[in-house]
Amino acid sequence: MKIAVDAMGGDQAPETIVQGSVEAVRELNVSVILVGDERALHKELAKTGPAESQITVKHCTEAALMDESPIEVLRHKKDASVRVAFNLVKSGEADAAVSAGNSGATLAVATVVLGRMNGVERPGVASILPSVRGQLIIIDVGVNVDCKPSFLLQFGVMAHAYAQAILKIEEPRLALLSIGEEDSKGNLLVRQTHDLFKKSSLNFIGNIEGRDLYSDQADIVVCDGFVGNVVLKLSEGLTEIIAGMLEDELKHGPWPPVDVMILRKLLNRFHKKVDYAEFGGAPLLGVRGIGIISHGRSSPKAIKNAIRTAAEFVRQKMPDRLQAGLDESKELIISPN
Amino acid sequence: MKIAVDAMGGDQAPETIVQGSVEAVRELNVSVILVGDERALHKELAKTGPAESQITVKHCTEAALMDESPIEVLRHKKDASVRVAFNLVKSGEADAAVSAGNSGATLAVATVVLGRMNGVERPGVASILPSVRGQLIIIDVGVNVDCKPSFLLQFGVMAHAYAQAILKIEEPRLALLSIGEEDSKGNLLVRQTHDLFKKSSLNFIGNIEGRDLYSDQADIVVCDGFVGNVVLKLSEGLTEIIAGMLEDELKHGPWPPVDVMILRKLLNRFHKKVDYAEFGGAPLLGVRGIGIISHGRSSPKAIKNAIRTAAEFVRQKMPDRLQAGLDESKELIISPN
DSSP: OEEEEETTOSTTTTHHHHHHHHHHHHHSSOEEEEEEOHHHHHHHHHHTSSOOTTEEEEEOSBOOOTTOOHHHHHHHOTTBHHHHHHHHHHHTSOSEEEEOSOHHHHHHHHHHHHOBOTTOSSOEEEEEEEOSSSEEEEEOOSSOOSOOHHHHHHHHHHHHHHHHHTSOOSSOOEEEEESSSSTTOSOHHHHHHHHHHHHSSSOEEEEEEGGGTTTTSOSEEEOOHHHHHHHHHHHHHHHHHHHHHHHHHHHHSSOOHHHHHHHHHHHHHHHHHTOGGGSOOEEEESBSSOEEEOOTTOOHHHHHHHHHHHHHHHHTTHHHHHHHHHHHTHHHHSOOO | OEEEEETTOSTTTTHHHHHHHHHHHHHSSOEEEEEEOHHHHHHHHHHTSSOOTTEEEEEOSBOOOTTOOHHHHHHHOTTBHHHHHHHHHHHTSOSEEEEOSOHHHHHHHHHHHHOBOTTOSSOEEEEEEEOSSSEEEEEOOSSOOSOOHHHHHHHHHHHHHHHHHTSOOSSOOEEEEESSSSTTOSOHHHHHHHHHHHHSSSOEEEEEEGGGTTTTSOSEEEOOHHHHHHHHHHHHHHHHHHHHHHHHHHHHSSOOHHHHHHHHHHHHHHHHHTOGGGSOOEEEESBSSOEEEOOTTOOHHHHHHHHHHHHHHHHTTHHHHHHHHHHHTHHHHSOOO
């Protein structure tokens, strides 16, 4: 199995990307094609110890910048590492692509290079988040900022197949993120989408409020990409701030040194539980192939876990499963407009 | 100074509302008119010790239910406690009203009874949240779920006056909640609103992302009520979940009893810092009078603090200040549609 990794995308690319890829081939049963500037990549590879035969390098001359518009990347950077990575998927030289770069550009490139699945108006990005007792899928998390109800329905149908195959949940509970549990609560988009989900054959449990997002009431939460991105980044930021407040308390509170040691153990255990690096990247759902987005600030461990998710998607033949789910809901998901 | 308190609104009304009102008249220089069923209120008052001369009771026969639609309350419950409370403001018998009841109904009643300020298309609800080093205002937090750019501009203009008068910030930094800092990032509403704020005379610092919301980069964050409500409830829920995880760690982790005592002290200090009850209710901005919404789950302390905020609004003559701010921005805030 070969995973193409965009080695030039990410805040600390190519260093952390190369490190994570090397960890992946050492621990997982995969090969990695690192896509990027070959001189830079060989230099980074040399730092990681003896050469790994499962790592190859595919040279390219450009890279998408983190804040570059997706349209610019599509038009003017035909040799961008992210594009070359998805070209490898398209040609069959790789089974999946992973990028920690500009996520808007990644989705745009994947959509243009691989094409959309039947029944999909907009591919979405699904993220897995830790919940009280397990995890949940939230879709969309940042690309589709202005949605129609049919987009949200398609996200839900795809996330259902994802949860079944990867999270191994037979009948995943699907909820719509809203501002009240009653059917009538929400903005126009949510109220219209609510009606669509009710008609679907999915295990739709209704609306869920922000305060219950992480309390294990739903396995899948659907929202537009603007709201999803706010939720994702707010959760990250707030968790860090709370951890920071507790750290401050340790440093400046009235604690004798022996207590500080005990408190630090508690904090370390907490950090581990909410470590986003543990969660393996966000899959693009709805393109004809496999693409995994990793956080721009990905650590080597996060990259390794994104590669693990990509491999799991390949093993589970996720594109076929997603298309089967879409085909089953065909009559409902085709937008009347 | 007289504050009308909707004694029948809130998850634990009238008990906690009466307790909080009694605490308020004992600690603050205010009188309270409790609005609700007089038998129930006198019964609760009897539990709180010697009668307080600054507390009077205004009888009424109805109450808005927590999940009742605002339109139903407006049409069919003319004698609802929340409506009677705002009638007292309208007639001048009270200087402000406080309610922990159905917030949609409260805003609708306040708008109908008091009317809108000049230049306001939709009154908004502003909430104060704790940030790393201080606090921030977020507006709107839950009533205006489908907004036009002009609504968000009006929210910003009013929050500016609020931050100056109540938070004592001379030039409050105002930001738009979005999914990237660049001007071009966001959904259609945010991108159009961005242009309006840029033309305004406010201290507009641009977009802010979810992850930076609490990191003290902005004093005022503007968003539509759907997003604001999700942010508010998610923040509350996540904070509780993290506190719960730490509690779990205490109970089930490998800690000797003496360590548990130390860790519990840390947790208690943390709880105190993020205690929403410390923050004094959410003012309605844009109605011709003063109304403060308190959380449905308000404790007596939260009710007392909402009454304190109401009193501060009266002292600062907030309606005049808000109208002055709106008048100054008149040319910009009148929607072209």
